[in-house]
Amino acid sequence: MTSGKILSMREAISRYVGDGDSVALGLALEALIPFAAGHEIIRQRRRDLTLIGPISDILFDQLIGAGCVARVIAAWIGNVSAGLGYNYRRAAESGVPNQIEIVDHSNFTISLGLTAGAFGVPYLPARTLLGSDIAREGGPFKRGVSPFGDEQLLFVPAIVPDVTILHVQRASADGGCHAWGNLGVSAEAALAGKRVIVVAEEIVDRSIITSDPNRVLVPPHRVTAVVHEPGGAHPSSVQGHYGRDHAFYGEYHTATKTAAGSDAWLDRWVHGVGGRDRFLDLLGADRWGSLAVRGDSPAAPVNYSAT
């Protein structure tokens, strides 16, 4: 197996996520959130990022609290378990640690924007949000009428991330990857992104990936870098590997009630650990082990043979 596109997390973020970039993350919604990649972005002190995602759970809140973010294009920003995200509120309401611009979307318009980006068209029409204040003047959307009929339409502009970051179950060095479970807008974002970083629980031989081409999430040639980072989606879940650490979200919520509390949380869980290995050490073997999937529920094999 050659090293191919495989980079360390530090190297991948250093090379492919720059100040001012737009970064799509958290694209499968509550599962497969690339927390390890987000934490490396924080450690490398990226600034003026635009975050893109439908919902992001607490990863967006952490990046905002760390001062990495200038703008958010999203449908929902907070803490799925606890409701509000304190860093997001502080930034939006009082400019702490910095002012952020919020571009409100719905989940469907994020999906359509990324699909337009993936298709190379400037916009896609939709029938959602008509009458919602999300679609009012001054936002990203325009209104129109179908040229083929009289339906009122919302025009959703294309979203083209500079970099899309995906967490998956397994990948090969050449950029092939398999993901399963709920995928949200992962595929659309991977096709729209100018660069794609794939973070995998497991690195496998290319033959494993090509044995099941229908399960491949992204055309391998579009993948810029592959990072091997087991446990890199914790506290979100990875089907077949580990469950969601629900308590972690509650603990984060309590700890980040104040800006000083958030700084202390980031010092402890992000700056203080240096990388995912030591993050998992800090979490503790018992807690990490308790999240591991122990059951066995394999898909039935399929036959791809041509002869």
Add this chain to the structure above:
Amino acid sequence: MSDLRYSPAELMVVAGSREIGDGDVVFVGMRLPLIAFALAKRMHAPNAVGFFENGVIRDRPSESLLYTMGDPPNIEGASMCCTMSTVMGLLQKGEVDLGYIGGAEVDRFGNVNTSYAGHVGKEFVKLPGSGGAADIASLAKRFVVIVDHNSRRLVERVKYVTSPGNGDGAGWRELQGLPRGGPSAIITTLAVLRFGDDGQAFVASIHPGVSADDIRENTGWPVRFAPDCATTPEPAEEELRVIRAIDPTGFWTR
């Protein structure tokens, strides 16, 4: 209400489940609707189909309690795991009968705000936003709002319409170009409200142990009551048994 043999959340789950007809395609939201869908499937709507916006379709509820729709038990045994655009596309096409929405604020026309509290542009509180709620409100054949009943949440007029209800009255949705739908009920901790031909909510049933005055005092507009306003039916023993089997620690329902 302490002498009741069920919690307000359990009554809301039961009321929510009874909105589901057999064979309905349901856009299931987070929290209580997760359990309402599972309850309906086991009680009176065995043929209902659940859509989850993360890209999951289920014709059998998950075997264990869900904290989020992306939890592994919601994937194992799913009818289909797919992209968000699969379920959102079918919603837009008109193939979803019912969707649930939680609300920070809902007004008497069923408009829901989950974006900004206070005054936009001055002192305000930034709430998390739409998620998929605005899409459900725009595109489902009908939607149900589930919310705590107090005058901060049931307001005369929302300050920001995240999820469109009946706007400012009958005919508003058509005028905006929305293809269909609208609110069919608001299920609260005190009552079930439904909507008249004028697009305004009225109290259709009052929960056991609650008075009409309780509702008046906790509603941000001069709320009307149906002439035949009834008592919300109590949960049946079997319904409580199913809810407590799904949520044994009462994480969502106690």
